[in-house]
Amino acid sequence: MPIYKAPVEDTLFILNDVLGIERYNNIPGFSDVTPDMLDAIVGEAAKLAEEVLFPLNLSGDQEGCVRHPDGSVTTPKGFKEAYELYRESGWLGLAAPEEFGGQGLPYTLHTAIGEYMSSANMSLTMYPGLTQGAIAAIIEHGTDEQRATYLPKMIAGEWTGTMNLTEPHCGTDLGLLRSKAVPQPDGSYKISGQKIFISAGEHDMADNIIHLVLARIEGAPEGTKGISLFIVPKFIVEADGTPGTRNGATCGAIEHKMGIHGNSTCVMNYDDATGYLIGTANRGLNAMFIMMNEARLGVGLQGLSVSEIAYQNAVAYARERLQGRSLSGIKAPDKKADPLIVHPDIRRVLMTIRAFNESSRAFTLWTALKSDVAHRSEDEAERQTADDLLGLVTPILKGVLTDRGFDHAVMAQQVFGGHGYIEEHGMSQYVRDARIAMIYEGANGIQALDLVGRKLGLNGGRAVMALFKEIGDFCDENRGDEQMTAYTNALKKSLNDLQSASMWFMSNAMAKPDNAGAGSTDYMHLSGLVVLGYMWAKMAKTAQGLLASGAGDREDFLKNKLLTATFYMDRILPETALRRSRIEAGSDTLMALDAAAF
Template identity: 70%
Template sequence: MPTYTAPVRDTLFVLNEVLGYERYSNLAGFADSSADVLEAILTEGARLTENVIQPTNRAGDIEGCVRHDDGSVTTPKVFRAAFDEYLQGGWMGLAAPEEFGGQGLPYTVHTAVSEYMISGNMALLMYAGLTQGAIAALIAHGTEEQKATWLPKLVEGGWTGTMNLTEPHCGTDLGLLRTRAVPAGDGSYRISGQKIFISAGEHDMADNIVHLVLARIEGAPKGTKGISLFIVPKFLPDASGSPGQRNGVSCGSIEEKMGIHGNATCVMNYDAATGWLLGEANGGLKAMFTMMNEARLGVGLQGLAVGEAAYQAAAVYARERLQGRALTGPKEPDRPADPIIVHPDVRRILMTMRSVNESGRALALWTALKSDIAHRSADEKERQDADDALGLMTPIVKGVLTDKGFEHAVMAQQVFGGHGYIEEHGMSQFVRDARIAMIYEGANGIQALDLVGRKLPMHGGRAIQAFFKEVGDFCEENRADADMAPFTKALKKGLNDLQAATMWLMQNAMQKPDNAGAASTDYMHLFGLVALGYMWGLMVKASQARLAVGAGDAASFYENKIVTGRYFMERVMPETAAHLARLSAGADAMMALPAEAF
């Protein structure tokens, strides 16, 4: 069974030495999490993950969730105690406002700790992740009364939340949804319909479950313009705010799915359930995207987290598994064979995973920091720039990190060989769990279309131009540094490919929309490689600076960073050229066959 060690040292390096975390002490919440406090939080989160959360992962996968005849659902036996300890530590409200019982710490800190916990048990942490989305939507769109009613219980974790979007006949195309809302005459509505694929829709780890449900009010316009968002709890709060009468919402079944068996993914039935409008009537998509943006960054983190856990397991196995001899001669002649880590192809797998994970962690934290600046800075221009970057990077973090997370789970399975294909070693679970992250909260093809169709042209291309300038300036500022040359040259080549791809889309997508669709996934991954490469540029520069002044016993950490960054630039970054070649071929061959030929 895999073990896991939270990469606290690596996280602190990124936050303190690469991103300059302490420079933001003027922002709300940052002063309360100084360097010492930050390290203490990460260390405690690591302890909880390694000792409490991770040991539940395998058992939860085997046992799964069970629906009973009365519609109730029980989660794996080991989950409740671990979830309770998570709640008792105040982790649910780490970044939530203090006025609702949270600690008001930066979203960046929440992101850092969440990576560890998701690595420990993705299915268990989904109960918390969905609640975080509900909290964000209520903070952004709730009335004062709604915030007072729902947020303290959600932030505490005694109540959990869900997102109810998908219906049997519509997933991405929400304009087709049929769930209806009928005004009850007292300010509430009666919600009727069915939702599917609802993560954490019913379970036994909370006193109440607050469903946020998309529905169409009677007489509302057709399509997406007529969608509203409603608060629909499992139990209606009584006069004291405690769970009272059971509402008309129930779990019809649990989906039998490939992975995340420990999470209750439910078919939810709404039978004239009482609900309250959240936000404006027919403004459901706006409110929903508050949840979705938060959720998409969280799902990107899932890709990174599972990929990291899989990498760690593969690295341990490669150091221990004896098989064959090194091509350059025996490395351990006193043993019957060498460990497989001596073989270049095994090193290729491990180095690819490691180089993408370390830069992916930096990108996730860099993006989370942009979110904090966008929401907490007093400077309007600073807020705007950060919000631009956050919007641009959200589909990239979600799409690229989840694609890579699944690839890494499969690669780790390959390191184990036949042992990776059987359940005993846990590699199969990583593959099964990682797969869903590429699909939910907007399938990755949709993320790519969002990037190309919405994010690039937004505000006249302001965000993409700012990114080009930031990366270009970094390359230019370090051009004369001989030690940085291998990194800046590769990064500049990738940036040139990204700029050429962007220009190709500008010239070819408007007159022929299929060109945009055909190019979108390659464009997203090209962009992702440049973003990851930029993170490596920043990390290598910070490592070289530390070595220059003397790193003492920590020297090997920084030296390893530089070697890993070099591998990324030499072996991963050149893929930008292939993405450019593919996308600039256009859509003609892709769209040429008639549908009946497939």
Template identity: 65%
Template sequence: MPSYKAPVEDVKFILQDVLGIDRFNNLAGFAEASPDVIDAILQEGAKFCEEVIAPLNLPGDQEGCTRHPDGSVTTPKGFREAYRAYAAGGWMGLAAPAEYGGQDLPHTINTVMQEFISSANLAFGMYPGLTQGAIAALLVHGSPDQKRTFLPKMVEGAWTGTMNLTEPHCGTDLGLLKTKAVPNGDGSYAITGTKIFISAGEHDLSENIVHLVLARIEGAPAGTKGISLFVVPKFLVNGDGSLGPRNGVSCGSIEHKMGIHANATCVMNYDGAKGWLVGQENRGLNAMFVMMNEARLAVGVQGLAQSEVAYQNAASYAKERLQGRALTGAAAPDKPADPIIVHPDVRRNLMLVRAFNEAARALVLWAALSSDVAHRSEDPAERQAADDRLGLLTPVVKGVLTDLGFENAVRAQQVLGGHGYIAEWGMEQFVRDARIAMIYEGANGIQAMDLVGRKLPKDGGRALMAFMGEVEAFCRENGAEDGMKPFVEPLAKGLEQLQGATMWFMQNAMAKPDNAGAGATEYMHLMGLVALGYMWGKMAKAALARKAAGDGAAARMDAKLVTGRFFMERMMPEAGALARRIRAGSDAIMALPAEMF
């Protein structure tokens, strides 16, 4: 049976020493997030995830969800009780506004909890995760009446939420969607159509499910310009807030999936279901993007989370499994063989995963902090800078962290050898579960094209120039500092490769757009590598300061510095290969006629 231990101390190091979260106490909700409060939240969240959620992961995967003849769905044994405990603990409303029953704490703290719960049980974490995304969309675009009707119950956890975009004939190209909305004459609409791949579309965890559904009002323009967003509850809500009759929405089937078996991924049928317009008519994508951007960052966290839990189990196994002898001579002469942790190639795999995990955690928390500043700061310039950074980082966090999260789950599985292929050890589930994160909420190729096609040129490249300028300034200011040279020099070289690749795109992608498409994924990974390297630079600086302070954390800080040095020596050089692939252009990629494939 696999196990999980939440990385509480590492999170505290990032929040306090690397990001300096106390510097943001002028922002709403941050003053309440004192070190003692943060520590209490992390400890209690870790305990809940380790003791309540994680033990359900393997059996939940094996049991899966069950659809019954009446269209109802039951989740695996123990999920209902665990969800009730989650809701009762107030975890759903950690960062939600107090006026709707939330705790109004920083989104950054909620992001930590997202990692913990996604490591402990990814399928379980999707139920509250989607609800939090729906809450975010309604907060921004919902009418006052919609907020009063739905948000208190959703923040409480009594009701859950979903997002309904995909249809059998359209995924990324939402302009093709056919689900229609017909005015009922009373301010509501009759929603008719079929949606697929709807995570948490039907289940037995909550009293009601609040679906956010994209549909086209009759007579609306074709394409994405004619899409509207509707809130469609499973049960209609009476004027006094009590639940009324069942709405015309049902689960037609549950998808048979490669992983995340304990989350009900449903085909949802809307048969004249009553829904209400959210935001403006024909501006549904604009409203839904609030939820989609929340979800993309959360999925990036899932990539990190599966990498972390896979690493933990692989490292534990490597320290116990006896096979062969160390190349330098017996490390455990009193035993019949040495633990496989002595073998360099086993360590190589473990270090690749560990070096990613620590930097990725810092990156997602930096992005989450940027979201908090963008939404809570009273300084317009500060808000804009944070929003620029968040927009630039979102496709990188989603795409790079899920690509590498899956690769790392496979690496960790490899450490277990044959046992990694056997279900009872849990490693093959981490691999299967991690794979979906590369696909949903916008496949990673789409994330790469979003970065190159939209985020780079946006506002004249303002966000990109600010990011590269920040990294460049860090290298300039710390290059001469004792102990920082092994981190700054490789980072500076990686940044130089990113700057060169950006210039190549500017010179070669305008006249030949296929060059941008051909190099987009490599560019996304190049930017991700530089961003992760920048996080390692900041962590190394903080670790050196902690060592100098002599606060008893020297051994942990030494381990960080060694891990960071591994990243710079063994992972950062990949920047050169990525840059060369980008400059290769699109000729060979586009040369074969379609019939030759």
């Protein structure tokens, strides 16, 4: 049977020691975040993940959701009770504004505990996860009346939320959207159309579901410029704030999926459903992108989460499974064979995943902290810099962490050999669940194109230059530290690869756009390698400082950090040269073959 233990010590090391979260106590929401408070909150989240959510993961995968003839959906056994405990404990409102019933704590803390929940049960955690995005959109673009009507119930978890973009004929290209909105005399709209792949579109865990739906108002321009966003509740909300009449929004089917079986991914039919415009007419994508950016960070976190639990199970199996003898001599003379973990190739797999997980955890928390600064700081320049970096790294985080997360779920499965392919050990579920994260909330190829085609040159390259400066300054500041030489030299070399690839695009992609398309995925991963290398360099610097000042019972933990950092610099970071080489090869050979020849 699978196992899971939340990586609490690692999370606290990053928050307290690497990021120095207490230094931000001048920002709203951070003043009460002390190490003791962090320890208590993270510890309670770990307990919920390990003891309540995780035991339902395997059974939820096996049971799945059931749609009934009336269109209602039943979630797997135990999901409703687990969600109720999650809701009552206030986890959904942890970082939400206090004026609507939230606790107003940092989004960074919400992200930290979100990893545990997603590792423990990705399908179940998606129900409140989608609600977070809807909450963010209503906060940013809703009217005062809409905020008052929906936010308190959603933040309390009594109501959940969804986002409805995709239609059978259009996914990424939303300009092809057909769902229509007809204005009504009372200011509402009648929404008609079909949406597919709607996560948590119908279920039995909340009193109401607040759908945010993209549709085109009759007479609006074609293409993306004519799309508006609407609030379409499952039940029309009465004047007293309670759910009333059933709306014309129903689940037509549950998608038959490769993974995330415990989440009700629905075909949603809108038949003259009552909807309410949110934001400005014909500017719906602007409002929806608030949800999508929130969701993309959450999906990137899913890549890390699945990689972490797959790693933990692979390590446990590698320690116990006896196979062959060590190449350097017998390690278990009292047994007929040595454990898998002594073999170099198994170590390659485990160290690769470990190095990714620990740096990705730092990357997600570093990014979440940028989000907090961008949205909460009272310093305008500080907000601008943080927002620039947040916009730049969001596609990197989503694309790289989910690509690698799936790769690592497969690698962890390989450790089990044939036992990983059968269902007994649960490893196939992690592979199946991880696969969707590369696709939804913008397929990773789109993330790469967004990075190269929009984010790289935005505002004259202000964001990417800020990132280059931050990493370059770190290398320069530690140039005289002999203990840091191995880390800073490797990081600087990889940064040079990234800067050279960026310059190559500037020189070769404007006149020939296919060069940008051909190199975009490699550029996204090249950027990810460098940022993760930067995270490792920061963690190594912190670990060395703590060891020098007396680490106490953390000595082994910190020394292992340095060993893993060195592994990353020696065996993973050199991949930047390969990525740069592919980018600079251009698009000629990629585009040369006639389409009919495929």
